Structures are given as C-alpha cells and as structure tokens.
Amino acid sequence: MDNKKQLRWFTVGLIAFNMVWGIGNVVNNYAQQGISVVTSWVLILALYFIPYALIVGQLGSAFKDSNGGVSSWIRHTSTKRLAYYAAWTYWVVHIPYLAQKPQAILIALGWIFKGNGELLASLQIWQIQLICLVIFLLFLLLSTKGLSTLKVIGGLAGTATFVMSILFILFAVGAPMINKDVTLATPHMDQISTYIPKFNFGYLTTVSMLVFAVGGAEKISPYVNATKNPAKEFPKGMIFLAAMVGISAILGTFAMGMLFASNNIPKDLMANGAYAAFQILGKYWGVGNLLMIIYAITNGVGQIAALAFSIDAPLKILLAEADSEFVPAWLRKKTAKGVLVNGYKLTGVLVSIIILVPLLGLKDMNGLVTWLTNLNSVVMPMRYMWVFLAYMLLNKAIKEFNSEYKFVKNPKLAFVFGAWCFIFTAFACVLGMVPKENYADDPQAWIFRLITNILTPIVLILLGMILPKIARREKTKGVVE
Template sequence: MFNNFLRPNKHYMSWPVIALLDFVTIISFENIFYPFQNQGLSVVVSWIFLLFAYVIPYELIVSQLSLTFDNQSGGLASWVRHGGNDTLGYWTSWMYWIQSVPYIVDVSNSVIVSFSWMVLGNNTLGDRMSTFEFGLLTFIIILAFILLENLIKNSLEVLSLIGGGAMFIMSLLFVLLAGYALMNGVHIATQPFNWGSFIPHFSLKYFSTTGLLIFAMSGAELAAPYIVQMRDPKHEFPKAMWLLALMTAFLTIFGTLSLSIFFNANAIPHDFKMNGPYYAFSLLGTELGVGKLLMYIFAVVQAIFMMAQLAVLLDASSRVFAGDVADKFMPSWLTKKNKKGLPVNSYLMTTGLSLFLLLLTGTLPDINTIYNWLLNINGIVSPYKTCWVFFAFLAIRWRAKDFHSDYVFIRNRKLALIVGGWCFLFTFVCATLGFIPQDANFGTKSFDHQLLMNFITVLILFGVGFLLPYLRKRELNRNK
C-alpha cells in the first residue's frame, strides 16, 4: 500500500517523493550546526523570521514558476530565458551549475566524515588523514557516483526516498529524545537560557553569516525538472512545497533548541561544523544510557543521506545546464546525451571543476579548515544563484498577460512584485556579505588568505562561463 502511494504509476513521481527529493538537497540535520555556532541561540529567531518572510514565499514562488513553465526541461534556466532573454538564460544555467560544484565537494567531504565515524567512532580523522588524501578520496567519491547514476536505474529516486525519509526520522528522534532527556533531569548547557539570549545582536558578522542560512534553506527549484514526471502537477507540486516548508521549519527551529540542551552556545568546539552532529548523538546516547549506539545509527543514516544528496545534485544540476540553453551559447559536445538520456559530458565537466576546487583547498592547513571554508563558499555562490529565482518571478509578474500558470502566488500584482523584490534584494545582500571569512579573525594571515580564496573562487567559477560561448562560436565557424 505504502509503495503504491509513493509511486501510483511507474511513469509518475508522487508529491511526497518530490518533497523528500527536495528535502534531501535543501537541508539536513548538520545544516543547523554551523548557524548555531555562528549566531548562538539568537539563530532561532533568525530561522523563524526567514521561514515566514523568505522560505514560504520562496517555495510558493517556485510553485508558480514550475507550473508556468511545466513543459520546459531546464528548470530555473528556462524560467529566466523565457522571462528575460537567451543571454540571461545562459548565465542562469551557468551559475546554477557552478554553484553546485562547491556543494558537491562539500557533500562528498561529509560522506568521508560519516564513514570515519562509523569506522573510528571518534573525531580523529584529521589526525589520520592528510589534506591531500582527503581531497583525493573526495574526488574518487564524485567519480563513483557519476558511474552509479549511469549504471543503476532509478538510483536517484531510491536514494532520495531512503535518505530523505531516514534523515527526517533521525532529526525527529533527536528532538523527541532531547526533550525526554530534559524532562528527566538533564540540565540545559546553554546559559543563560532566557528571552534575552534569543535576541539577535545585529553586526557585520551577524549579517555575513545569514547567507549560510539562505544556503541551508534554499534549493526548492531543483525539483522543477521533475515536474513533468508528476501525475497532477497543478495540485501536487504546491503540496510538495508546503510539506517541504513544514519539514524545514521543524528541523531548523526545534533542532536548534535541542542543540542548546547539550552544547553551550557560548563555548562551541572548533570542529563543531564538521563533527557536531556526531557529538550530539554521542551525548544524547550517553544521557539515555545506550552509549554510542545512536551515534553509529546516525553515521549510517548520514552516509546514505549525503550519498542521496550527491546523486540528486549531480543529476539535477547537469540536467539544468544541458536541458534548455540557447544553441548559440553551448558547444554541441557539452549538451550531448547518451542512450539513457543522461548528459554525460556535463557530468564530466562538473567533475573537472570539482577537481579545481579540491586543488584550491590544498592550500588550507587542515581538514577542518577545508570543511569550514567550503561551507562559507556555499554561503556566497548559492544565494547568488537563488537571486535568479526571484528575477524570473518578477519578470513573469511584470508581464503577467504573457504568462499563464495553473497556480498563482499572490494574485495582487503589485504585492507580488513587492514580495519578489524583497526576496531578491535580501538574497543578493546576504550573498555579497558572505565574502567576509567567518572562521578567521580580522587582520590575521588566515583571514586574508581565505578572503583572497573567496574572491578567486567566485571569479573563476563564474568567469569560466565566458569561455563556453566563445567555444560555441568557434564551433559554428568551423561548421560553416
């Protein structure tokens, strides 16, 4: 019965599967750790504010855009191309592809960390593995998953269903057990725990870390290319977005409150972003008298979840770039698909760019710094990509007579433009402030080094996009 509900027809994907697929790519249990380290208890207020002022509007905007262009295979790139022009569509697809590269590397790193906790049972990975070995293993994992998606049919959907469902269950379990422990004598580690602790302290550092919150909660548009696989997109896709918003809200708000029970927000471990989830389940297991059992269970779930993220990211990002880009911008070899309809050369280019990023991280001193820096890069490039979602929405609402959708978010045109404009401006400002290094003190060599790396990375990743139209132009001249 349950299987039939999830897949009522072998040719269709149901809305719970779409929601889980998106949940896999948007937020995980570990995504609440680095905001907690950056902003302390006040991040709860940030999560609530973002939920109502940003996330819900964002995901309903995605619903309207997806149903406006439900016959387009390029997702976000198609939205901008039809709402703007071919050039803007190309740059959207390029930025969409490029922003996934740091995340693909980051997720591959997380796979290694999860397996290290399964094998070692502790946080000694950095002492046992050099940065070169860490980078090499990350690259091997990326290659392996590209082969997996080409060899195993339906691997993406199976991994998303298992990984997304298991991670949400583990997150729910952590919150419930943390509440149980609190009611049975466990003292809250974060002190003082009062209303004053939840008030944000607005500063340059506070706003420079908000881009990471946007990164943690964005990505709903990744489901757009799969809307053609739904039986009734008009009614089912908005349901998937609401379910996605509810799962995200639960994890971010209640997950953060649960963390404050076991960790002092004023004295966070230096490797909290990388190893925090494992510390959390270890402490919870100790309080409940089961030792490291919960930590080992979480490590297995985290590995499956991260592998599901990797599968979805490699597939969806490459499909967006190869799916709907004007012919004059793209070399024909890059959009070529194999017999299964997979853009194999897009996969290869993604792999090559991941290798560039891994070589760049080789200049950092240790694995923990690499992990943190990649997170910060995601807090820059991902929000810049998300700006295109709101640009597309503004474009279709400005020319409302030219576009029809079975679902309309905010029927009042002026109010819709105000909401879309707010989301665009907020996202752009947070992405720009993200260039400021968050894990190094101002004036130190580490701060200057990471700031330089941030600018070099963004300039090169976005700048390479100028090369492809040039190659296509040469290809057309040769053909003539």
C-alpha cells in the first residue's frame, strides 16, 4: 500500500477550505453588496470557483513533480520567459497585500486594548501610515534573520482564526434561540426579493472582491496526487469544498444581515466589522467582550505571521531558482547565510511606496482600509490568470502530458473552460478599478482611488518587464556573479 496516497476526498476538502476561507471574505463582500451578496455567492461558486478548483486539480496532477507552482506549469507548457513573468506576477501582487498587513495589525491591537475601533480613528492619516511603515520595516528586517518560530505560531493562530469564522456563524444563527431580545438589523430578511442584487455597472465593479475571496485554489495542487484515487476523490473533495464555502458564505452573510442593516452599512465595516460582530454576539450570549478579544488576539497574531511569511515565501519562489536570462545578478545576490539581500530591499522600497502613497489623496482611516482592500482585489487576482493560461496551454498539447485526474476529458471543451475563467478574472480586475464610493462625497479621494487602482498593476507589471533588459545588459557587459 502506498502510504502517501491516504487522503480521502473530505480531508482534501477540509485542507482546501482552511486555505481559502475566512470571515474577512464575508465581511468585505457584505460591505460592498449588502445582503444581496447571497445571490452573488451562489453565482460565483457555480460559474467560477468550482471550475477554478477542478482546473487546479488537473494541473497539479499533470505536473506532480513540479515544486514551483504556477511558474513551473507555465514553463512546462510554454517558454522560460512566460514562466518568469508568472513567477514575477506571483511575487509582485503581494506588494499591496504586504502594505495592508501593518494596518490590520494596528486595528487588531486597538480592539484588544481599547475594545473598539477608535484607536486609529483618533489618529491622522500621516501618523497611521508612519506607524505602518515602521512596523513593516521592522518585520522586513526580522525576516532576513529567519522567523520559523513565529511562522509556527502564526499557523496555529491562522487555524484558530479559521475556527472563529465558523463559530461566528454558529453563534449568530443560535443567538435568537438563546436570547429573545435579538432583533434582525436588516428588514425583510424573510423575502426573496431582499437577496436579489441590482445587476448594474456599480454591481459589476464589486465582482473583483468576490474573485479575490475565492481565489488561491492553486495552493491545493500538492494534494491532488496524495489522494487514494485522484480521478474520483479529488473532484469530490472540490465539490465538498465548494459546498462548505457556499454554506459559510450564505450563512455568514445572513449573520451579518442580523447584526448590520443592509440598507445602512457602517462606513468602517471593512476595518472593524468582524470585531464589532463578535462584540455584539458576545453581548447576546452573555459573555461580554470575550469573543471579540479571542478573535482579536488570534487574528492579530495571524496577521503578524502572515506579514512575516508573505515577505519571505513569495520572494524565495521568485529568486531561489531565478533564471539569469531574466533576473539581474544584483537582485539574485545572496549573503553568506543565503539571504536574498537585494530582494528584501526591493520589497522594502515598493511596499513603502504603497504605504506612503495614500498621503497624497486620502483623509481618514476608513477610506484607507477600503482603498487598500479594493486595490488588493484588483491586483491579487492577476496571479490567478496564469493558472488559467497554463490550463489552456496544457490542453493545446494534451498528448504530451499525462494526469491521473482530468477536469474535462475533451481538450477543446477544457480549453473553453480555461478561457472563460481567464476572461472572467481579467474582466473582474479591470472593472474593480472603478471606485465603489460616490464621486460627489469626495471627488479628490475618488480620483485618487481610480488613478492608483489603474496605475499600480501597470507599474508593477512594467517593472517586471524592465528586469530582463537589465539582465541582458549585464551579460553583454560580462558581469560576474
């Protein structure tokens, strides 16, 4: 018996669920669409997430010996140049993500020590960003020293935060049974019409947040060939995953509707919604701030670990085995201890710019959180597009590759699925660039958000196109590594 192939479909589904899901997905999308996001969850799962997860399954099965993830898939199916751009994209989309982490840490600390979201609200925007910059640079320095202990603690905190997101649903749904004083904040929650969104242009600009929420399924790929029977067990696991995500999203949204009026969503919901929700539930259950404090501590530690890990891991994926044809020697430089010193410096410069840019056009904490969250929903899905491109290329040369599991046996139909997911992701990213806020409320901030949402992905991609030119110039000059 092959001991490595012992995972069953439900185990794979649970592992994937822990990787993909969290309460933030519910809060952020409720903040943008309100209770009608229930319908959006059903649509995004059926039309996008299930094909996405099953596509990843076939790629993982076809390239089971590849350790580089998406860039390896592209290299096998295309060229080294495209593989470099895939690796670059995977790394560079983490820049806005890293810029947001210090902010998330400060919010968690505010709720732990003050029991509310007023700590950052009392500070000016330049003070907040200066503190965020100091926190980031500190962790950037610590990352060069190695943070294995913190990453282990962070893994435990991440699991605890995941458990809290499940408990949030159970506590919310059970609250009316325990406390008769519980009232539904959103009116008409018993009517189907309440859950139907208005499919207009404004709605389309929020789709990127949904894509951002369900993205990251490529992390599941190492487990495809670890199942007892990949062709049968893996798709079962992914359907199980989709069902769990769907149930969590719908019940989580219902819980948010109980606590926050869908027709009067607080402006600080993205920043403080999860903490405020646990605070309200704690009062309903008669335990005061206990639930909120537990969530704030676990989430805070998880955010700290995510900051440390996300500085280190994506950089190693990009530079550990970087091709000298595309990545300059100075960027691949390592210290005697193997630290990618210039890679950390480049990360520090780019993230610092993202942290400081809001000083040019934003005035308050809520606007800052909303901008960075939306910016991440535009930039982060760019890496998913490489997954779908790899799948299309795989099916164009399907005879050259063998996989135990196939999402769709007909390569032409499979190519169509890949193209659909690719186009849908691009569509969501482009429309996601349009700010969701009303232009009339603050024209300067609206224009700032639009310009930065457009320029950030363009600049990050162009930077990746410059590096191969520098590498070529180094070779012509005979630079010694």
